[in-house]
Amino acid sequence: xxxxxxxxxxxxxxxxxxxxxxxxxxxxxxxxxxxxxxxxxxxxxxxxxxxxxxxxxxxxxxxxxxxxxxxxxxxxxxxxxxxxxxxxxxxxxxxxxxxxxxxxxxxxxxxxxxxxxxxxxxxxxxxxxxxxxxxxxxxxxxxxxxxxxxxxxxxxxxxxxxxxxxxxxxxxxxxxxxxxxxxxxxxxxxxxxxxxxxxxxxxxxxxxxxxxxxxxxxxxxxxxxxxxxxxxxxxxxxxxxxxxxxxxxxxxxxxxxxxxxxxxxxxxxxxxxxxxxxxxxxxxxxxxxxxxxxxxxxxxxxxxxxxxxxxxxxxxxxxxxxxxxxxxxxxxxxxxxxxxxxxxxxxxxxxxxxxxxxxxxxxxxxxxxxxxxxxxxxxxxxxxxxxxxxxxxxxxxxxxxxxxxxxxxxxxxxxxxxxxxxx
RNA sequence: GGAGAAGUGCCGGAGCGGUUGAACGGGACUGACUCGAAAUCAGUUUUACGCCUCAACAGUGUAACGGGGGUUCGAAUCCCUCCUUCUCCGCCA
Numbered sequence: 414x415x416x417x418x419x420x421x422x423x424x425x426x427x428x429x430x431x432x433x434x435x436x437x438x439x440x441x442x443x444x445x446x447x448x449x450x451x452x453x454x455x456x457x458x459x460x461x462x463x464x465x466x467x468x469x470x471x472x473x474x475x476x477x478x479x480x481x482x483x484x485x486x487x488x489x490x491x492x493x494x495x496x497x498x499x500x501x502x503x504x505x506x507x508x509x510x511x512x513x514x515x516x517x518x519x520x521x522x523x524x525x526x527x528x529x530x531x532x533x534x535x536x537x538x539x540x541x542x543x544x545x546x547x548x549x550x551x552x553x554x555x556x557x558x559x560x561x562x563x564x565x566x567x568x569x570x571x572x573x574x575x576x577x578x579x580x581x582x583x584x585x586x587x588x589x590x591x592x593x594x595x596x597x598x599x600x601x602x603x604x605x606x607x608x609x610x611x612x613x614x615x616x617x618x619x620x621x622x623x624x625x626x627x628x629x630x631x632x633x634x635x636x637x638x639x640x641x642x643x644x645x646x647x648x649x650x651x652x653x654x655x656x657x658x659x660x661x662x663x664x665x666x667x668x669x670x671x672x673x674x675x676x677x678x679x680x681x682x683x684x685x686x687x688x689x690x691x692x693x694x695x696x697x698x699x700x701x702x703x704x705x706x707x708x709x710x711x712x713x714x715x716x717x718x719x720x721x722x723x724x725x726x727x728x729x730x731x732x733x734x735x736x737x738x739x740x741x742x743x744x745x746x747x748x749x750x751x752x753x754x755x756x757x758x759x760x761x762x763x764x765x766x767x768x769x770x771x772x773x774x775x776x777x778x779x780x781x782x783x784x785x786x787x788x789x790x791x792x793x794x795x796x797x798x799x800x801x802x803x804x805x806x807x808x809x810x811x812x813x814x815x816x817x818x819x820x821x822x823x824x825x826x827x828x829x830x831x832x833x834x835x836x
Numbered sequence: 837g838g839a840g841a842a843g844u845g846c847c848g849g850a851g852c853g854g855u856u857g858a859a860c861g862g863g864a865c866u867g868a869c870u871c872g873a874a875a876u877c878a879g880u881u882u883u884a885c886g887c888c889u890c891a892a893c894a895g896u897g898u899a900a901c902g903g904g905g906g907u908u909c910g911a912a913u914c915c916c917u918c919c920u921u922c923u924c925c926g927c928c929a
Contacts, residue, residue, distance in 0.1 A: 456886050460898040467898090470910040474854040477909095489909045496909090659883085780884095788865095788893065790883085 434739035531738025557689035578694035768798030
């Protein structure tokens, strides 16, 4: 969440930036500042009253020690009246603090200066394209047909076992998953990311830390019996590894990677866009996360984009990188680049990675900080990106590389997969 | 799942109703000594939010001894509840 002090000191700037992401309820900014002023006033009053109570209580202790009971009784009466004076103030303080937090939580992150204005995906800016689109014959098959033809994925079986959107990978289809995961993790750890295997269920505090709660619980599967959420991305448990920590500057940057299954309820989207692997409820993804010095975060954002881009190259798939406009960015992001791969048989672009700088929006919630050389404490910046999400990569690998004799795999995977073709 | 025990600062470990933000030890940092280092001596060593101030890592107030709530003039210390850890039993990949 945004820092209240920053909002207080930069009210107009905050409104300007929020307008870029099409955020309409700008009055919340004013509301937050007013609540904060009220909070400060009430806290001063409450603190002063409490100080008097503390002093009187200490005095009572001394009087009792001396055996001056009567004087102590008089003091007790004094404290009682001070307390009844304090009570309504501290009640109101608590209410004000809650309202303030509630208000600030409604505000999304401020888009960085580089973020283009815009309402929807239409307004995203293509930064660059890479790879080349294959020339497929007119009768080229979509991946769901190829998956069936070569017996790689069984969508029907997933329906039977769980429900729609839970594909079952079989034989070489399963092995391809395993190869991709292994390859992505190796690629990330070679670049200095430390590998983690985190829990895939998290508690409410953790889900709050990265911004899934409040308000977005509908996107996650929830295990009510134990009050745990299935993670929508490894970002959630991995970023929380450093929650409530104060790091030393030489420890920076923190680079982490993790493979996890991801679960998304994605309620209400059906139809052509969700056929096959285009959109599923459970999928595999390898994530990268960094915690960095605030002055370095935009440099690191570009570095992470280029890290993912190189990986994309090795997969020999046509891709493009988009800079998201204000209206299409996630609630917690300050700047986001999306990677899309071209699905040649479906003839459309599919998102396979999203790389974002959250600045201090998440770390403020999680209180992830560092001490600078002057021993002063500041919030770190957090960033993350997919490197990569599997299903749509698999969809494109199948479609773009189909031949009359099988699916030809990119060189980078030959050793991992143990072969050049899937047939 | 059942029965016990415990959760204190960077670490170890006291305190078990009053001047304890917290003894003592270790570590770390600063200064002195030294050509330098070790040893020694002196000092420092949490965080958040207020007030004051041009500002301060200057002063001052409040809060925090696993989380939340309660008793009391006053709680790290008593009570309730939740979480976590350890030991024993049961079950189990």
